[in-house]
Amino acid sequence: MSLKSKHIRLWVIIFLVIATIASAQSDAKPKNIILLIGDGMGVAHVTAAKLVYGSLNLERFKIMGMHITGSANDYVTDSAAAGTALATGFTTNNDVVGLDREGKPLKNIMEYAKDAGKRTGIAVTSILPHATPAAFSSHHKARYEYDTITAKQVEFGLDIMIGGGLNNYYPKSFRGSRRRDERHLLNELRDKMSVVTSYKALSQLKRVRNLAAILDGGHLPHATKRDYTLGDLTDKAIELLNVKDQGFVLMVEGSQIDLAAHDNDMDRVLAETLDFDKAVKSALDFAEKDGNTLVVVTSDHETGGLTLPMGSMENGKIVKPVFSSDNHTAAMVPTFAFGPGAEKFGGMYDITHVGKTLIELVKNNEQPCN
Ligand SMILES: [Zn+2]
Numbered sequence: 001m002s003l004k005s006k007h008i009r010l011w012v013i014i015f016l017v018i019a020t021i022a023s024a025q026s027d028a029k030p031k032n033i034i035l036l037i038g039d040g041m042g043v044a045h046v047t048a049a050k051l052v053y054g055s056l057n058l059e060r061f062k063i064m065g066m067h068i069t070g071s072a073n074d075y076v077t078d079s080a081a082a083g084t085a086l087a088t089g090f091t092t093n094n095d096v097v098g099l100d101r102e103g104k105p106l107k108n109i110m111e112y113a114k115d116a117g118k119r120t121g122i123a124v125t126s127i128l129p130h131a132t133p134a135a136f137s138s139h140h141k142a143r144y145e146y147d148t149i150t151a152k153q154v155e156f157g158l159d160i161m162i163g164g165g166l167n168n169y170y171p172k173s174f175r176g177s178r179r180r181d182e183r184h185l186l187n188e189l190r191d192k193m194s195v196v197t198s199y200k201a202l203s204q205l206k207r208v209r210n211l212a213a214i215l216d217g218g219h220l221p222h223a224t225k226r227d228y229t230l231g232d233l234t235d236k237a238i239e240l241l242n243v244k245d246q247g248f249v250l251m252v253e254g255s256q257i258d259l260a261a262h263d264n265d266m267d268r269v270l271a272e273t274l275d276f277d278k279a280v281k282s283a284l285d286f287a288e289k290d291g292n293t294l295v296v297v298t299s300d301h302e303t304g305g306l307t308l309p310m311g312s313m314e315n316g317k318i319v320k321p322v323f324s325s326d327n328h329t330a331a332m333v334p335t336f337a338f339g340p341g342a343e344k345f346g347g348m349y350d351i352t353h354v355g356k357t358l359i360e361l362v363k364n365n366e367q368p369c370n
Pocket of ligand 1 (some may be wrong): 039040078079082258300301
């Protein structure tokens with residue numbers, strides 16, 4: 001072989017190696033996924049927070065998308081159907097969590113994550129059996145049957161659960177209990193994992209494998225009435241989950257943006273959106289350092305039909321915001337993405353695209369996607 005043809009062969013080999021590495025990288029799956037859901041957070045909610053607070057961590061993203069949120073049986077989705085779409089990649093009827101329209105269980109991202117050897121967790125500011133967290137940790141036909149959903153979540157076995165809802169765990173005969181049976185789910189939970197019921201106890205924990213931190217009887221206090229933020233809860237969840245080579249999947253929900261918008265309470269919408277933005281900061285700070293974590297921020301639907309017809313750019317003031325509804329609307333909501341796979345979330349699509357794409361990025365290659 002001549003020296004020239006040897007040279008050509010060497011260059012061909014170098015080119016092939018580079019091409020293989022490049023294509024492997026573009027298909028690379030992130031080790032960790034953090035999905036943050038601002039419940040009810042539409043574009044106007046983000047706009048208002050940006051105008052009032054000046055800068056948001058949401059501005060750190062370079063890739064954005066928009067999605068249509070309607071459910072299988074309604075122009076306007078509820079949080080159960082939308083949560084199911086985000087968790088499983090499939091639409092279902094309003095009121096249903098984790099089942100398809102025929103009542104068949106839909107495999108959710110946490111189940112795919114477990115199959116892939118990943119750790120799993122949720123951190124929310126609502127009660128744990130509320131629609132969004134329920135969609136990521138149970139399968140049930142009726143979102144408000146909290147007794148059953150709470151029991152199903154205990155059996156489901158996430159590694160880390162942080163949120164409210166202690167009264168859904170105590171037997172009916174206990175003061176404050178919201179249960180209609182005598183199951184003591186807190187004791188059942190204690191057989192499986194560490195349990196704490198205050199933020200102080202949670203903040204002092206180190207290296208627990210499985211944990212339920214149930215920090216209030218009902219939903220967590222409003223953002224302005226807590227001495228911790230959703231960012232603090234997200235930091236803790238990441239710390240406890242990030243102990244395994246296979247990685248983790250964490251779902252964080254700013255649950256009360258929606259509740260505040262249902263009440264048409266602009267001050268609370270702003271405070272809850274800011275609290276959620278602190279969780280976005282926690283996730284992005286970790287992902288930037290880690291280098292192998294996908295962060296996706298999205299919403300399940302718009303709440304309140306919020307518009308912002310008057311205000312002042314100079315003073316960061318919103319004057320007379322208008323809520324056209326005390327319920328959800330069909331307005332599109334934004335998605336923001338950072339990290340390996342983020343480019344798949346650019347563009348305009350249906351809500352199921354978010355769940356489907358996340359599952360593709362989580363699952364073992366040999367597993368078919370439902
Ligand atoms: Zn919702």
